[in-house]
Amino acid sequence: MASMMFTDCSSSTTSRLIHFNRRNGTFLLRRRVDQLRLQTTASGRGCNLSIRSSSSLTPAISADTKSEATAKVIDGKAVAKKIRDEITIEVSRMKESIGVVPGLAVILVGDRKDSATYVRNKKKACESVGIKSFEVRLSEDSSEEEVLKSVSGFNDDPCVHGILVQLPLPSHMDEQNILNAVSIEKDVDGFHPLNIGRLAMRGREPLFVPCTPKGCIELLHRYNIEIKGKRAVVIGRSNIVGMPAALLLQREDATVSIIHSRTKNPEEITREADIIISAVGVPNMVRGSWIKPGAVIIDVGINPVEDASAPRGYRLVGDICYEEACKVASAITPVPGGVGPMTIAMLLSNTLTSAKRIHNFQ
């Protein structure tokens, strides 16, 4: 048995669990994340997936894959730590200069254990950098009006600079209606269509950039990886990762292609890429043979696969077959410890940005 999940990419969404269907051997997507139409049987160590694909998987770069690992490891954990340290300094400077402490509010409805864990982690992260956190917990049977009232309260609260509504909401509520109620000036997730539109348009600036894609680009920047003029391939076109990641790469003058579930022979396209960002949620999908020698790989997928030797019976792998990719790529993010820690760092960054903008603090 294998199951896959994404990290809490939206900062406010729950885990995007994608369960392996025992009966027909396919993966089912519970939420909005794209999936390439591959059948995988992920088990044990390595990248031993049986992948049905219309094209040959014969490694085009077999000479390279036989050699030892040479890729630089992009250490997301260390970068995220550094960013949190920078945020701590800025929060402190802001407090000392104008007496304002950035504040992040989270609205949690119902008793989902995973949601509660995410909210707790965000609270801890806020505390660690000096951002004040606010929380409203409502019971599962609350009315939509009660949630809207909480949103409205935080919209009006000058101590709150960012608002997250933890998803999923109970099924009797209109999610879009509630999310639309969040003031665009405090929508630190950056998922509002107005923000996405500004992200897509040249000459316009979004108020917030969605946290996970922002984290991906930040990793490239911090490792001085040039984006301009490069060919970039984004695997997955979800609203929360793939699509905004593609828009961000394009803003930085990459030539971008987006691969998704309807793409034929995706490996032919990835092989052209100088930069690959994968956010599809299929363990070890991208093999060494899919990668151009010297490419840079950003792996957003965090997929638990069965592993009897692991303490919990599973281990986490990315969308990229790390063992193989290491021998071909010039740089790669590990899973875990790559993009994962960046999401929450970017959420803190967006909250700080919001507070600075609202208080016109440079």
Next chain:
Amino acid sequence: MASMMFTDCSSSTTSRLIHFNRRNGTFLLRRRVDQLRLQTTASGRGCNLSIRSSSSLTPAISADTKSEATAKVIDGKAVAKKIRDEITIEVSRMKESIGVVPGLAVILVGDRKDSATYVRNKKKACESVGIKSFEVRLSEDSSEEEVLKSVSGFNDDPCVHGILVQLPLPSHMDEQNILNAVSIEKDVDGFHPLNIGRLAMRGREPLFVPCTPKGCIELLHRYNIEIKGKRAVVIGRSNIVGMPAALLLQREDATVSIIHSRTKNPEEITREADIIISAVGVPNMVRGSWIKPGAVIIDVGINPVEDASAPRGYRLVGDICYEEACKVASAITPVPGGVGPMTIAMLLSNTLTSAKRIHNFQ
């Protein structure tokens, strides 16, 4: 001497003239349209451009280019006529059923001859399908407040279902401020960031799709050209054509790559494409050797090039070298008579859609 222009892609923008600079032999972009960094000397008939490119232009498909033209001509003029006939019937049905006539308002500021021509053409097109047109003309030295007052008047006018502010506005006005004042429910150009954001997001629907890219996709639909699963390349990433065209192709499940001025070896990417939409404004840029045999070509560029034998001393050519492309592609839009006539047809279509939505008429 050669100069290039786009059609009035935005429905409300002026001609996007891109003038040939006699001194240094380069093309200057007056407006937002992207340009690939090519130097061209377009003159006479055929596609005899001298193009500086980092890669060889040796035709990869010389066998095909030597053969006779085989591409089906995508007749935009005929399709646009058909759409206008369909709109005429719908406008008439709406009037008879609920007594409402769709209305389009145009605000023209200043005395630019080209802008006046565009406004006149739109008025004529409205009349031909039974849409009521409204017009406000303001002098060049009007204040921004006066323009905003006109916008506000049309926003509140129940007879008006679409509003266009003809661009460019005089330089003393804040264009973005004025455009943002147009009610999103009447923004028939579809350029509002909220619309673009919805266009980019899966599961969201824009109120309006920008006219020229909508026209491109409509041509593909009307000619039963499959988009799903195809590789599509968009040349140019302007807010008004390239970017929304890419988003539309992606919504229809194409695998999309966007080429722009920073793309290296664009011909390598176009050669992979089943569908090419070019909106870059460089005459005859895309040669036969850039095109995969059997590809479908949608040419948005309308570029006047010097031609002593033509009555006006120039003729119009597209971004695609038509003579060469005809021998390689399976279908192609001519210039003129391809995408051009579709833009205004889509503007009328958007106005009708708006009126139907406002009056809840199916």
